[in-house]
Amino acid sequence: MDIYSDKECFVRSDGSRFTAQVLIVNFKKLFTSTSPVKILPELQPIEQDLVHAVVGLNDVCLPDLDTDPIYSTVCATGAKTIVILRSVEDVLQQRKQELASDNKKLKKSTSLSEAAAVTSTDSDPVVTGISDTFEDLYSCSSSEDDEEYSDDSTNILSKSRETFLKEAHQRRSHDLSSIDSVGVEHRVVACATFSRVSIKPGETAVQISLVAVRKHFRACGIGRYLMMNMKDYAVVGQYDVLLCYADHKAVSFFHRYGFTDNPIIAHKWRHLMDPWDNSTLMSYIAPFSGPTLSLGTNTVTAIGNMEKHLEAWLQEGFSQHYRQLSFMERLRNEIILLHAKVQSQQEVIATLTSELDHVSMEKQVIEKEFTAYRRQANQMLQQISRQQAENWDPETD
Structure with a gap:
């Protein structure tokens, strides 16, 4: 119309x-x-x-x-x-x-x-x-x-x-x-x-512009x-859902008529509307029996709809809880695996450190032996030089 x-x-x-x-x-x-x-x-x-x-x-x-x-x-x-x-x-x-x-x-x-x-x-x-x-x-x-x-x-x-x-x-x-x-x-x-x-199919919003x-x-x-x-x-x-971007001064007005500025609820619908300047996204979700009660309201139907929504909410809650628990289990097992890897790496580091200390000690021993050998060789050369000097005969030469 x-x-x-x-x-x-x-x-x-x-x-x-x-x-x-x-x-x-x-x-x-x-x-x-x-x-x-x-x-x-x-x-x-x-x-x-x-x-x-x-x-x-x-x-x-x-x-x-x-x-x-x-x-x-x-x-x-x-x-x-x-x-x-x-x-x-x-x-x-x-x-x-x-x-x-x-x-x-x-x-x-x-x-x-x-x-x-x-x-x-x-x-x-x-x-x-x-x-x-x-x-x-x-x-x-x-x-x-x-x-x-x-x-x-x-x-x-x-x-x-x-x-x-x-x-x-x-x-x-x-x-x-x-x-x-x-x-x-x-x-x-x-x-x-x-x-x-x-x-999406089966889900409609009304935008109050x-x-x-x-x-x-x-x-x-x-x-x-x-x-x-x-x-x-x-x-x-x-x-x-009813959606609107309310001027900051009008937020209390929309609150009086059942609208909420809850950020978790608003997060789902934020992509549907371009925000006005200096405004707050607010939403109204109608009760199960409709936005207003009339004399012809069918209570049984309303309760049945409520039960269906409640069951759907429980199923969604279980699904979300399962996803959260699965994520926590994955995270816990990942942490255990990382601890095991760290422990294994620490053992390798300890082994390498021990081998490095052993090699260092062997190096020190070899350096001492080499120093002693050089000292001994120098002494032998000096002794040979003295003997040659003592046995030297100028007339013979």
Whole structure:
């Protein structure tokens, strides 16, 4: 399903309620669709306006990320995005309340249009974030960006982005009490992008790539709603694990919904996702009966599945224990063999040392005998020389 639409009621921190439109959109398929798609009649073309608003919200809520990777993630093949939009009436009602509150603080000489401009800048950070980010992007466009976004859908985005920004700026100049001043960038309050990845036959992971909630709509239960939907099999399909790279500041948020940053568990899945900057890999493994319990849960089936998983875990545990023990036995026997080799080499060294000592002693004896022989020979020569000198007769010669 490329588009899914539903409505949900949320409660603000002040106790007021508002109803929002919930969309689940596959932007990639929408861009490649040959027939026009209209999710909401007043937004045309909805897929282009909506994707720019979604990217803008992520860009503002996740300042460490560049705009281009956000576009690539939202528009990736197989990626789906949950988008929560409030109604036009809710936007106008909130502005009316803020204007009434701000007008009490402004001087009487301040015009209503100036007060409205101040209110718009304070209450709509997404508009400011989008314009600033996109202006920077357009000011440093290069051929590398064109090569990175070379498919048809991204060409459509690059052409429509400037138009969207111009229209967003024009809406800011309108009377904020009119419908014409409300754009999709004002209506998007939250979004979350996810995709399914097949690890191997029978093993599937769901990657949560992006989650963003507009600042003024936090603590309204929207984050919880997004997480419960992305954990629901009916929304994302059957899975073995949910994965996400959470911003360091958001780790505690994911902990509240059953995610863990255990490095041993994360080690298995680390190759499936490219990490964002300043992020932590977290994972959620659903219980045996599914991510959520419902009235129709079959307890017997759940227990049977648990027993099967437990048996598989025991078998895997035995297998790992066997491999560990085998390794330890191999290591022990290797150490014994090395000790035997060392002992044998020590015996050879002792034998050679003994032979060397014996040869040294024999050498000393031979050197002494040779020295004595030389002394004796010298004495004999001296004696012969003396005898010849005594027997020498000059007359005879």
